[in-house]
Amino acid sequence: MDKSRKLLVIVLVVIGVLILASDSTGKRVDDAFSPSGDITNIQIENGNVDLKIIEGDTFYVKGENLEENSYTFTQEGDTLIIKTDKNGLDFIHIGLFENPATLTLTIPRDLQFDTVTIKNDSGDFNATTGLHAKQFSIIAGSGDVVLEGIKTEVFDSSVGSGDFEVKDLTANDIDASVGSGDAIFGYVECEKMSMEVGSGELTFKSLEAKDCEFVLGSGDIEGKNLQVVNMTAQTGSGDIELKGELTGVSKFTCGSGDIELNLDGDLEEYSLEIEGSDIEVNGEEYDKKYKSDETMDKQLHLKAGSGDIEVTIR
Known part of the structure; x- marks a missing residue:
């Protein structure tokens, strides 16, 4: 078989798969749900549906172009539960033959929840309304996530390969991880991170x-624009660049990556403890092992492997 015929066969196979994908996901429907009574907890497990949360006068869930039998909107006591399934070929179906499936959750204004728990896979998730909860937890997969106005006692997040943005976040405790995706935090205020x-x-x-x-x-x-007390940072082969004010005890350790610090204040306000080569403070290189004679309220502990640490204080 010559190259042109092989190419034709491949094209026909791809077209066939796309057509099957377009027919395999079943009927598309619109649906809605109105919870009753007080809702103090939200649980969302989202597959590939684009989902957004907006403010309104009451709770209301509206789904459009959803695959039939692939979702549930339920209420268990004071908990609203939203689930959508993930179909492996549905992205092809949506991209070429259908409008995307969407979900909109309307929540009352100025309401504080006990828990908000979100697991988002490949769909895009957008909540720019301001969510207030005692505990806020989100697991983000490959879909893009945008959050705004989050106020919580405990913020727990895990980011996979998608883009993750929190425009402003106020919390007592933040515990977060980022895999291969990009995470952008705007204004963040917390006790512990x-x-x-x-x-x-x-x-x-x-x-x-x-x-x-x-x-x-x-x-x-x-x-x-950092104002941080008692910071600890370590890097393997990646780079860290921080600007702002550090007080208390700050410890920085690098392997083969580089660390660059641009700090507010005067060098005389800091005591230094240095271990390793290629460490420079205000343009001056120190011995491989160095410790200031006097311990100040602001302390910098710097340790370097094969990477560089450069500190500028002014």
């Missing part, structure tokens, strides 16, 4: 925190 990044990128536009810990693999972390 623990952040782990794999090969993705993490960006902070503003961070006010106490007891902050960053653990980085091969990705990148960049933060601006």
Whole structure:
């Protein structure tokens, strides 16, 4: 069989698969659900449906172009439960033959929940209404997520390969991880933060925190307008770049990656403890092992492997 015939066969097979995919997902329907009584908990398990949360006068769930028998809207006591299934070929079906499936959840204004739990797979998730909860938990897969106005005691998030954005977040406790996706945090205020990044990128536009810990693999972390007490950060092969004010005890460790710190204040306000080569503070290189004679309220502990640490204080 010559190349042209092989190409024709491949094209016909692909077209056949697309046609089967377009017919295999069944009937498309619109549906709606109105919970009754008080709702204090929300549970969402979303597959590939584009889902958004908006503010309104009452609770209301509206689904459009959903695959029949692939979703449930239910209420168990004071808990609203929304589930959609993920079909492996549905992205082809939606992309070429149908409008995308969408879900809109309307919630009352100024309502505080006990728990908000979200598991989002490949669909896009958008909640720019301001969600207030005692505990907020989200697991994000390959879909893009945008959150705004989150206020909670405990914020727990896990980001896979999709893009993840939190425009403003206020919490007591933040525990988050980023895989290969990109995470952007706007204004963040918290007491305690623990952040782990794999090969993705993490960006902070503003961070006010106490007891902050960053653990980085091969990705990148960049933060601006920092006001952090007691920071600990370590990197493998990735790079960390931070700008702002650090007080208390700050510990930075790098493997083969680089760390760059641009800090507010004067060098005389800091005591230094240095271990390793290629560490520079305000343009001056120190011995492989160095410790200031006096311990100040602001302390920098710097440890480097094969990577570089560069600190500028001014």
